[in-house]
Amino acid sequence: MSGDYKKVKSVLEYIEENLTEPFSMEELAKVAGYSKYHFIRVFTEVTGFTPADYIRKRRLSEIAGKIVQKDYPGSIADAAFRYGFNSKENFSRAFKSEHCILPSEYRRVQNSLRLYPKLMEGKHFFDGELSFVCLEPFTLTVLLSDELAPPRFWNKYNCSGMSMRLSGGKVVPDYGVSDWDCSLKKLRYYIGIRTEEAVGDLSGTTTLSVAGGTYAVFKTKPSEHFDFVDTVQRTWEYINTRWLPESDYMRTGGYEFETYLESSRTYSEEIYIPVCKKIKD
Secondary structure (H helix, E strand, O other): OOHHHHHHHHHHHHHHHOOOOOOOHHHHHHHHOOOHHHHHHHHHHHHOOOHHHHHHHHHHHHHHHHHOOOOOOOOHHHHHHHOOOOOHHHHHHHHHHHHOOOHHHHHHHOOOOOOOOOOOOOOOOOOOEEEEEEEOOEEEEEEEOOOOOHHHHHHHHHHOOHHHHHHOOOOOOEEEEEEEEOOOOEEEEEEEEEHHHOOOOOOOOEEEEEOOEEEEEEEOOOOOOOOHHHHHHHHHHHHHHHHHHHOOEEEOOOOEEEEEOHHHOOOOOEEEEEEEEOOOO
């Protein structure tokens, strides 16, 4: 462990111990033993977040975890005040900016969110199950995301009851589909259901044809509501940075998709990557 990482780790521990208290950059820099400028630079390099952004995400995540607990005695405003927001309105704006939905919507629906548990050493990238399946071609009826980050679009999709709207009121699995737009050089993301189950309001939808063939399937272990989306994100990271470079397989270029049933509350999903064997030199 590098000296920088050790010092940042001590700051992370200090933040967790005092998460409900106000912080200054000078105070955190002192804990690390760095100047303010050097501390911000090193913290950002090690964690991927500025100190202010990390603290904000951690506070929003802790509040989100509390307001959906059945035995939590307080209101949304109580939780917001505890973690340093000076009004319910300011907290609601920060929450919506982060998640694209209001905290009241989240408390009502209790959908999965991209939350940020405290950073820890030794997190596994993937500890679920990997299998290979041969799929027949099928089609999906989907909505194109209008958000840059897929978790934000999932929040809107789940909170608005979009799945039930598409299915005509039936509970069915949802699919999130990734597609790289070569001309625009950006990711397109869609969410929807299988076309044979799409018998409801289909306004604004499009149809995607998913090719048959061999798919590597990464099934995440059931997790808690709090860290489900983080588990999914880490699984994608593992696929892209570890498994694909090191395995005997490569992408075929077809649609990649993830599927799960939000209402099951099992907080597990399957990620499907179309693959073929790498050609040996």
